[in-house]
């Protein structure tokens with residue numbers, strides 16, 4: 444008997460969602476081979492289904508995310524909407540036994556139940572795309588370093604502020620740098636989550652939850668972002684051969700210390716290598732020592748890579764251990 448089709452529903456068809464739909468279509472044969480069963484994207488949910496869309500042949504496009512979450516024909520929900528309500532849809536899908544994949548750091552980092560699922564490595568919930576796009580930092584903490592004691596982690600996790608700080612280093616004013624970030628598609632019209640540090644704090648909350656296996660929410664992270672005053676700090680640092688970056692860090696000693704703030708970094712600090720939309724993450728662990736990840740932390744295609752990987756992980760989790768037996 445042919446294996447049943449794995450049905451995927453996508454919420455969001457913007458920068459990330461559209462890139463994911465294209466990547467899935469371009470890699471369809473590879474993905475189906477790897478999961479060992481046919482796969483179809485059957486529904487796409489958006490805010491406004493009447494707006495013109497890039498061709499989504501034989502896919503139902505609608506505006507009912509709740510309905511998608513409840514639809515028993517959908518095996519995996521991939522969420523790339525940025526909607527604040529998304530946590531409810533993701534939980535609902537998982538409650539009925541479907542798998543959920545999300546790129547939505549703010550929805551995850553404000554939902555204690557999803558954070559609890561992350562802390563205990565729930566096999567049906569995957570969120571690599573929510574932190575640093577395709578840098579495999581979520582999977583590293585979740586799986587590769589799972590037996591380890593994590594001592595500290597720090598990173599430059601927000602591409603918009605890094606791009607702006609790079610522009611300011613080159614002489615731009617604050618608003619000029621922000622407008623350049625918007626022109627390049629790095630900052631949204633409302634860039635407040637980037638500028639206040641909330642975006643970086645949400646990513647730190649997810650990483651700290653994974654590292655120390657207990658929910659850390661966005662509100663647990665003392666956060667200071669960047670404003671026009673940062674120009675003076677950048678200029679002073681530059682004169683001394685140093686750089687300013689918005690750093691997110693967590694350390695475990697007597698308790699858990701968390702913070703997001705602009706920091707002056709020595710030129711040989713790994714985090715000072717972050718330029719443009721490059722993210723850098725550094726983890727200190729008892730056995731592995733210091734590990735660093737470096738690469739583009741934003742953009743539709745980069746983030747689609749992480750969503751594809753999570754889709755495969757979700758499909759394998761749904762299949763259970765059946766497919767994983769080694770033939771004698």
Ligand SMILES: NC(=O)c1ccc[n+]([C@@H]2O[C@H](COP(=O)([O-])OP(=O)(O)OC[C@H]3O[C@@H](n4cnc5c(N)ncnc54)[C@H](OP(=O)(O)O)[C@@H]3O)[C@@H](O)[C@H]2O)c1
Pocket residue numbers: 454455456457458459460488489490491492494506508523524525526546547548549572573576740741742743746
């Ligand atoms: N952009 C990046 O580089 C990047 C990187 C990593 C993670 N992320 C995360 O990925 C998510 C999506 O980001 P994006 O840049 O792709 O955003 P975007 O371009 O604004 O796209 C959002 C999409 O979601 C749909 N949507 C929004 N609210 C909805 C709702 N309540 N119900 C149904 N559909 C809704 C929108 O529908 P309409 O098309 O009808 O407006 C649109 O298609 C966010 O959580 C973001 O933080 C983004």
